[in-house]
Amino acid sequence: MTTPQDNYVTQASGPLEGERRLFIDGQLVEASDGGLFENIDPSTGESAGYAGNATEEDMERAIRGARRAFDEGIWANDPDFRSKCILQLRDALVEEKERLRRIVVTETGSPIALTYSVQLEQPLEELAFWAKMAREFAYEQEWSPTTSRGALSRRRIHYEPIGVVAAITPWNYPLYLNVSESVPALAAGNAVILKPASLTPWSGLELGRLAAERTDIPTGIFNVVTTNTVEVTEMLTSDPRIDMVTFTGSTSTGRRVLASGAPTIKKTFLELGGKSAHIVLDDADLTEVLPAAAVMCAHAGQGCTYSTRLLVPRSRYREALPILKAVFDNVIVGDVWDPSVIQGPQASAKQRDVILSAIESGVASGARLLTGGHAIEGLAGYYVEPTVLVDVDPHSAVAHEEIFGPVLCVIPYDTEDEAVEIANATIYGLAGEVSSASDERALAVARRLRAGNISVNGGAYFDVSTPLGGYRQSGIGRRNGEEGFREYMELKSIGIPSRS
Template sequence: MTQPARDIEPFRADAGAIIAGAPVELLVGGKWISATGGNRFDVADPSNGRTIASVADGAVTDGIRAIDAAEASATMWRQTPSRRRSDILMRCHQLMLDHAEWLAQLISLENGKALPDARGEVIYAAEFFRWYAEEGVRTLGDIGHAPGGANRILVQYQPIGIAVLVTPWNFPAAMATRKIAPALAAGCTCVLKPAAETPLTALAIGAILMEAGLPEGVVNIVTTTVAGPVVSAMLHDSRVRKLSFTGSTAVGRILLREAANRVISCSMELGGNAPFIVFDDADLEDAVAGAMVAKMRNGGEACTAANRFYVQRGIYDAFVRRLTEEMSSLSVGPGLQATTQLGPLITATAVEKVDRLLKDAVARGARIETGGAPVSGEGFFYPPTVLADVAPHSDIAKEEIFGPVAAVSPFDTEDEAVRLANDTEYGLISYVYSGDLRRALSVAERIESGMVGINRGVVSDPAAPFGGMKQSGLGREGGHHGLLEYLQPKYIATNW
């Protein structure tokens, strides 16, 4: 049954005090500078749509200035001993923890996510600095004999070179550190282009990097509303050797074509359409708890969010009922409000997309159990929503929802569950709940996704390789694999 839209209690956060310590200019060559022409753009609080800051709006010339700075420091940073690089990364980790509450409030203010989610993101983001501080001092290399006995085989791993890092708005701290940390550990200099919706967090991390003693020009940050031309110009610069992008598959395809012109190495973490499979023998309460995490982390605005719930018929009605109870109980409000469990979506366009997908599903026979309509008033709010009996051919089963809507469908057999899970062009992450570990592992092997959570609603970990199959991307971030993305092997043949 559809519940009435809730009233969102107005919340007047002291935005000025929160953003007072956050830089609002470009970081180029270790200095905070204005954009070319002095251009600026406004950053809004999605809880009410009001402007909270004015940030430098970089142009193509600013992107190239950042590449100049990265080149000027490249040799120095490449030759810096790994222990020295590690020490700086470890200081970054500690400084992020020291400033954790301020960073969380900043994220919540410009992104809208509930403060508990923002706090969790800061801890997660900081951990990438610690992981790569430790991983970066592991000596990489191999030595062996050619099978024919002609020579020795020596393999060294060298920094790939200047990296362009492009990050999304949904995890403005974690997506930045997940790219910056391995790049620095490998000995690469870089230019970060954060999302225009959430530039303040990235600039704050830039300030932390400088406070930690990172040499000038090793990390440069260009905020801009003309991302296409700026990133394209950098990718066509012969000095750039690496692109790491997190975002939609559509934009990823464009950037891959751009990068192909100069044969630039690419890491791509793209869209998802995660299936969440629940078998009859699953523990119902565990499955619902996992569903709440997998679906509602960051309010559903995550590439890892459970997008399609497939529940075996024997447990289907009970699962829908319990999930509806849990979703209905969530408190909706501005991210900084103490009682908020679900904040706003990022923009009005995001709300319109979620509502379009819901209406299409209902038109094809889905039943609204709770929620189901945008919340009126200021801000970009959509209530926690459960849809039951969603038809497999609905748009909501094909597109990434990126919002707080759980689309649930029944299934009968294991083969049917696998077929439904794989019926998508995406393959980032999947979730499987079962009391039979053998079956869960068997299904996990058959599902076409780069990551699988078995009886877990979250799998992300800085020590694990994060990435997908099919149209969900190329390469991996996190773990040892994430460091290798910024290194290139060199084979040396010799005798002694």
């Protein structure tokens, strides 16, 4: 894999014009009324260009085309063809990787260093996994015979695609999430309508362009529709011709998606917010464990699985604070085109202001600023200082509500039981961490945490083959792996008389 130093893309690599056309029913088209909306570069606060602003008429054409393509076409019944098309899309994305890198950095404000992992390189690698899954998944499985009313029957379990899937994706890791929400659904045999976030439209529209120009995906099977209008987006969640909605974003918006789909009882897959806790046990080596806490500043803290609460034994609290201050004071913030930078701007001025307000709320509730806490002066764009709040009341809003910024809340605890209680005392349950001198001790605590993804002593769970999802109000369902593939299918049980 290349690194930023091997291939240093710069903002000055020439004019960047992202795709503005929608991809609807096999055609790259302007919005029906010619409407556009602005795409803002958050590192400068200036316009980067425009994207098509779909109307209700445009979305209606996408829904109608996807429904027809699924109901009348061969896509659902030809896994080898699906695999071939996904590999074609993978090859096209790889060939245009450097253009995509510039688009991701420009519209997300992500440091370029992150495009050599989850922001770009990782999703390109993952397409091969889904192409293989399409070919090799056991769509029909023989189960043991059963006897009913004195007759012996064979049983089969049959998996088939749900139908038309609407994928509504967020702005923090747009290319990765556009791929991870639409490609598995396509691989499973569904038609897909992708609605990218309005803050990052190009990362989705480029997928539509490449699918149109470089793949054999049938007309109507894949559609990409951008809009900044809530009413147009909500057509996807309420229309009875949509069989499933997959949504990644905030819990508040997830509730709205769920409610909108309820009248038609459509399947809804949700990956929502988090307020993950990292429990540091009293035998941990603080000089080894605590520096990793600053990882949550990557991409300005705009990651749902980041551990934004740090639980430290009260007996070692004073020892921990100077280590944390030194680490956060040395986070490299600034020019997103500089490969040494890990923290860029917040996604928008609104997001920056929400974070600053949350910090103020934390201080008002009794927390103390160890470092940071303000907007960064002297930088264009929407930058917030890496921030550590200490002496945080575990019952306060700042300890319970997702901030989605570079803000760490440090909470002291007295006993292991109290640490587990604090970690579990939120509406969320997406991720968490436990650190100890003993893997077994840390694992025992990890089993008590009500969260879907736990790192023990720095161990990694994040991989395309590993299920990812949350408990409680962090979501419904799992992405990735065979479990994630099944999310996009219906299960049919079949009984057959045994003639033997």
